[in-house]
Amino acid sequence: MRFTISREKLQEGLTAVAASIPTKTTLPVLSNILVEATEKGIRLSGTDLDIAVSTEVAADVEQVGAITIPAKKLSEIARELPPSPVKIASSGEQRITLDCGRSHFKINGLPKDEFPSFPSVKFADSWRVKSGELQKLISHTSFAVSTEESRPILNGVLWELRPEFMRMVATNGHRLAKMEVPVSSSGAPQTSDLIVPPKALEQIRRLFPADEELEIARGENHLGFRSPFTAVYTRLIEGPYPNYDQVIPKDNDRVAICDKIALASALKRMSVIASDQTHRIRLSFNSAILRFSVQTPDLGEATDELPVKYTGDPLDIGFNAAYLLEILRYIPTDEVRLTFKAPERAATLEPEGWSEPGKYLCLVMPLRLVD
């Protein structure tokens, strides 16, 4: 294996792949990056066995071949190299030499056979999605996944593909985020439900430019995303996703419309006094006033008020302020529409007056209030 590559291209490729390389691993080869030189250029790949990222960068290949190199060391070297072409050549199965200007390195690696093979995903049956649409779904929903490990299903984001739209849903059992966007489907019409680890979605969001068309294909229990140069593979989470539609309230008859920034500011002020553990605050809706209050034993209490547009009977309801604040952060409009049924029933938050095509709904379960 022998090739010459610009320092920028090398760094670009390494940056794309580096995030998929685990920092701690019991399998030494996983902390290495797979470097393959082909006629087209070089391909860099990394994996933590759950997610694999592979990207192709242009290079002047003299001799094809492959080897794995410690990713961290290679990245550190690439960052410090002078701005000159980088010549990389294998010397034997387990070592490369790297020359750049007057710098010279010999780095020990591992044979490429030890690197795990990528999941077999056949892109022949793929469908296509605009990267930007996918990213929009990801950034508005995946924050809501569960981090607690007892229900692995909730650690993933549900991605529902339908002929006319696609939808992502994430929840930790306390709050839920759901967004759908219409799609002009191309390729095979797909109706599919996939549960994707958020870490993989983060890679998708990070690696592909918004205007790129992605090819997506499903293997046995893996999913592959591919653009002309870069591919991401991820393990899918198996099992039935809870029936979220059933818990989304349809008959919430108390509706408030608030200024998002004012609401968030008040919540943050109340949070200062709220309990560290639960961030519990009380919201009291009464005609045109939303009154906030919080009491924490041993600390103190606070109240605040915000004029709102409210219809429905007066309501007192408790929430984890952090949940509300987090959702407000992703609401794409200046005003937010909140709906309620009762103090122990789910509340919804939606963007008010959203002009973009698509639907966005977040849901929060209340905290018990004691009078």
Place this chain on the structure above:
Amino acid sequence: MSSSLVSPLGRIAVLPSAVADQIAAGEVVERPASVVKELVENALDAGATSVEVDVEDGGKRLIRVSDDGTGMQRDDAILALARHATSKIRVASDLVGVASFGFRGEALPAISSVSMLRIDTAPADGEGTRIRSAAGELLGAEPAARRRGTTVEVSQLFYNAPARQRFLRGARSEWRAIADTLTTIALVRRDVRIVARQDGKAMFTLPPARDLRDRIAALWGGPYAERFLAVDDVSGPTHTCGLVERPADVGLASRRVHIAVNGRAIRDTGLVRAAEAAYRSTIPAGVRPALFLEIVMPANGIDVNVHPAKTEVRFHDRWVLERAVEAAVRRALGTFDSGAMFGRTAWPAAAAPVYGSPPVDVEAMRPAFDADGPLFVDEEPMETGAAPDSREPAAVDEPVPPLLQLRRTWMMFEAGDGVVLIDQHSAHERILYEQFMGALARGDAPSQRLLFPLTLHLTPEEEEAFESNSDLLQKLGFEAEAFGGHSILVHAVPAPHPRFDAERCLRETLASLTGDRFAAVHARHERLAATVACKAAVKAGDALSAGEMRALFVALRDTTLPAHDVHGRSTIVQLGWDELERRFGRR
């Protein structure tokens, strides 16, 4: 053995009274200490305000007890040597609720039967009588000048009972028993001046004391007296007061246990156990606290006529009494005073009061709300793993030392005089325990409603545990209902921390509550809070982020008993610099 009453077969004879007295003496008078006890109690029953005890050769040669009590007339004094002669009761019904120390009329005859006895007594100054006896035989009674009061002098104890004499220990050992006896009495009768001398040397001089702590200070020194918490609690007709050792000090000095009921020092393992039960969750298993407890209860609830030395008594309702004692001690342990000294030395000296980390990560949220910044924050790193969580606060200026996690089990930091290790599970358990106890008391635990109710299938025992604890579980934030067929449906759960696995916690809690029978409300609360805290706390093996460790540290510092987990194990262990220096051969 001359006998007046002999059966036809000549085998069975009624013993002459002198022999009977000697036998009785075996019960009442075992050793010099029991003589001292009987004589001092007689003095106190006679209304003495000052008692002086002189002992020679551990009491084997001489015991002299002088008081300033009422004294006796000549005839009374002679009669006092006769068995069952007593001034303290008249008829059997007086036995119920007898308040004096003695009443059986056994002591003096028993003592006189095994020693040479001299009594100097006077009901008023100058009208004294001197009585002498040996081996129970009255040798003489003559007038003698004496101030009001009585002096009883017992010499040559057991001179006529060589078998008993052989069993006496050395003078030091006998003196120690006498000192114990006097201590016990001194703790109960703090109003009386007590002086003890051995071989002419003053061993202790106790002035009348204002309260128990003063008397303890007089006996063992001021610093020892300072290690105690005051107990004072009324439960029904039972009043429990006294002093108990601070949990942090338990096991560091000699353990002394004194229990008095209605002014009578007694031994009772049941009451000691009840008091020790109150320490549950505050001290390690195996160490036992020093206790000085005084219980006042209706006289008809107690029978003191069980044992000749009256050190054991019988309670009519032992269970209620033990609960009252446990509750009283527990109340004392729950006071601020109890927590004030705990493990404080283990904290960095500079630690100022801290009011917790900011509840939400306000800084991190700001970009989304910048007036002219984009609301659609695609450039921002997506926070996938992050549940709303204060445990990763932005850098806050708190005097929290840098913390290092070891083996995913301990947090380590440097304190003033050494390295401190905190067990992460124990620490979290203690924090949650106190939270849950607060929640049980107030019933306002935040309860997060669930989008998807949990269904738990229970064994019949677990189901029973659920039913008998559902009221308390609800106070903790678990809202659940029976769903039929050994299943429960959980609608809401507590949310003590973001890693909390409610389902597992509830399941394990119910599993370990099976078969529990705690009737007392507080015991149930504690048991449940401890169980749920244990199940809900982070475990050894959980990797903690720096923010999580910091939050744990701050929360632990704010607990009342940071140094102990709810099982009595240590939460904090300190390795001093001197120890390290020794290990490295630097000193």
